[in-house]
Amino acid sequence: MMLLDPGFLIIQTLNGLQLSMLLFLLSIGLSVVFGLMNFINLAHGTLYMIGAYLALSAVRLFDSFWIALILAPLGVAMVGAVLYALLLRHLQSRGPMSQVLVTFGLIFVGIDAVRMIWGPLPHGLPVPDVLDGRMEILGEVYPTYRLFIIAVGIVALIGLYFGLERTRLGAMVRAGVDDRTMTAALGINIDRVFFLVFCLGCWLAGVAGVISAPVFSVFPGMDMSILILTLIVVVVGGPGSLWGAAVGSLLIGMVDTYGQILAPEFARATIYALMAAILLLRPHGLLPARPIH
Amino acid sequence: MNPAGISLQSVDAGYDHGHVLQGLSFSVEPGEMVALLGRNGSGKTTALKTIMGILRAQSGRIEFSDIDITDKATYKIAGLGIAYVPETRGIFASLSVHEHLTLVGAKSGWSLDRIYDTFPRLAERRSHRGSKLSGGEQQMLAIARALRMGPRLLILDEPTEGLAPVIVEEIATIIEGLKHEGMTMVIVEQNYAFAARIADRIHIIGRGRLRWSGTPAEFDADDEVRFTWLGI
Ligand SMILES: Nc1ncnc2c1ncn2[C@@H]1O[C@H](COP(=O)(O)OP(=O)(O)OP(=O)(O)O)[C@@H](O)[C@H]1O
Ligand SMILES: [Mg+2]
Numbered sequence: 118m119m120l121l122d123p124g125f126l127i128i129q130t131l132n133g134l135q136l137s138m139l140l141f142l143l144s145i146g147l148s149v150v151f152g153l154m155n156f157i158n159l160a161h162g163t164l165y166m167i168g169a170y171l172a173l174s175a176v177r178l179f180d181s182f183w184i185a186l187i188l189a190p191l192g193v194a195m196v197g198a199v200l201y202a203l204l205l206r207h208l209q210s211r212g213p214m215s216q217v218l219v220t221f222g223l224i225f226v227g228i229d230a231v232r233m234i235w236g237p238l239p240h241g242l243p244v245p246d247v248l249d250g251r252m253e254i255l256g257e258v259y260p261t262y263r264l265f266i267i268a269v270g271i272v273a274l275i276g277l278y279f280g281l282e283r284t285r286l287g288a289m290v291r292a293g294v295d296d297r298t299m300t301a302a303l304g305i306n307i308d309r310v311f312f313l314v315f316c317l318g319c320w321l322a323g324v325a326g327v328i329s330a331p332v333f334s335v336f337p338g339m340d341m342s343i344l345i346l347t348l349i350v351v352v353v354g355g356p357g358s359l360w361g362a363a364v365g366s367l368l369i370g371m372v373d374t375y376g377q378i379l380a381p382e383f384a385r386a387t388i389y390a391l392m393a394a395i396l397l398l399r400p401h402g403l404l405p406a407r408p409i410h
Numbered sequence: 411m412n413p414a415g416i417s418l419q420s421v422d423a424g425y426d427h428g429h430v431l432q433g434l435s436f437s438v439e440p441g442e443m444v445a446l447l448g449r450n451g452s453g454k455t456t457a458l459k460t461i462m463g464i465l466r467a468q469s470g471r472i473e474f475s476d477i478d479i480t481d482k483a484t485y486k487i488a489g490l491g492i493a494y495v496p497e498t499r500g501i502f503a504s505l506s507v508h509e510h511l512t513l514v515g516a517k518s519g520w521s522l523d524r525i526y527d528t529f530p531r532l533a534e535r536r537s538h539r540g541s542k543l544s545g546g547e548q549q550m551l552a553i554a555r556a557l558r559m560g561p562r563l564l565i566l567d568e569p570t571e572g573l574a575p576v577i578v579e580e581i582a583t584i585i586e587g588l589k590h591e592g593m594t595m596v597i598v599e600q601n602y603a604f605a606a607r608i609a610d611r612i613h614i615i616g617r618g619r620l621r622w623s624g625t626p627a628e629f630d631a632d633d634e635v636r637f638t639w640l641g642i
Binding site: 301302 | 462464483484485488489494496500502503504505509512513514540555559
């Protein structure tokens with residue numbers, strides 16, 4: 118039985134962790150934005166894809182993965198800011214249906230746009246030299262670059278924890294998630310807080326896009342499958358909460374990874390069944406940001 | 411402190427199903443303490459929410475310190491110097507006591523030292539989250555948070571509701587202290603004896619309109635008004 122082989126378990130758990138961390142980078146922005154404003158941005162995966170493509174161009178221009186890792190997420194945050202100012206801002210008071218329809222439409226606009234700019238064929242991005250090797254971990258050899266992805270996710274989790282729990286802006290975000298009206302009654306411009314959080318979420322989606330480019334291929338539509346997993350993470354974890362996104366990402370990342378190996382034909386069905394079961398038991402997700410009353 | 415007055419002129423406001431406030435008018439002078447009284451459902455809370463811009467006035471006009479605030483956003487109204495302690499207290503479950511008090515903090519507001527001196531219970535509980543506080547502690551925190559904003563008008567919606575008598579006394583002392591400093595205040599109270607004791611003027615709201623207005627002495631003397639609009 119494969120499951121009893123420790124080597125197999127270690128490798129697959131690391132693979133699962135890698136997917137979990139990408140899902141965390143993507144879901145946290147979506148989750149907090151949803152918790153804060155009940156705003157659903159289905160085009161969040163598109164920002165991830167744009168991150169990967171911008172990285173492609175940045176590497177061509179500057180011949181450095183690291184410069185791409187700095188520039189591309191900033192570019193994505195700017196795309197997000199422009200999108201917000203021109204379009205999404207006006208959807209806020211419109212209710213979920215128009216948000217879903219408009220941002221769903223944006224997914225296809227995004228796919229067409231990258232196809233026009235970068236062409237329809239898949240691209241690859243080389244792994245940066247320093248990380249292009251293998252490391253021994255718990256007696257198994259594992260690609261260094263994949264460990265780097267896991268490390269980025271952990272650093273992001275720690276950074277976000279401090280940002281959210283230890284800064285005044287973080288306190289404003291939590292206050293807004295708990296009780297938006299009261300936060301405004303304290304003189305806080307919740308729309309501005311929301312905008313900052315939205316841009317930060319886009320930036321993190323951009324980071325996820327850049328770091329996943331050397332592992333997965335970059336092609337128009339690469340955002341679709343990860344977008345679905347990300348939405349599941351938000352729902353399962355409970356919107357608006359950092360730990361919800363973290364635990365949800367870990368769960369879905371692991372279940373998807375092991376599912377693809379143990380029962381590939383049922384992997385997605387298993388995830389949907391898991392989501393349904395969790396929502397039946399805990400309709401607001403595993404660790405929702407829960408207000409008083 | 412630089413107290414400011416407020417006035418409502420023929421304000422209509424309400425929820426989806428229709429108007430609760432129907433041409434409500436009243437005013438509060440700078441430095442005055444007004445008690446808003448009225449039966450359950452008469453529209454007191456609705457009036458306060460409309461002042462704060464949480465509900466929109468469909469018609470009429472609200473002026474604070476001679477500025478028209480009728481259509482302003484809630485955060486701007488708060489920024490002009492109105493602090494609001496809602497009936498539900500509005501304590502954030504995931505913020506500590508200390509975070510509630512540092513979330514806002516105007517130069518003109520109370521210092522943290524003064525807050526913790528005045529509310530020793532909050533000092534003891536400074537690292538506890540909002541979800542872990544008792545009702546009395548939540549109420550004190552809501553008032554303390556409002557004072558951190560350095561308001562020119564303080565609005566309190568039933569600050570003593572459902573609290574133990576000791577705590578009611580503590581809150582009453584603080585409110586009386588604020589009155590002596592000359593803070594403009596609007597307080598909604600079910601405890602009429604308490605309201606009559608601390609208020610300069612009493613406004614009675616009935617079915618969304620101002621029905622009576624006078625001093626606590628006039629209120630005590632007028633059995634008919636108390637019976638008609640408050641049922642006592
Ligand atoms: N969120 C709401 N949605 C719809 N109707 C509401 C809402 N809140 C209050 N109402 C209705 O508006 C009317 C006035 O309510 P309001 O809360 O202003 O009364 P109040 O004078 O503060 O009463 P109380 O003494 O019980 O606090 C009531 O008929 C109430 O049922
Ligand atoms: Mg009320």
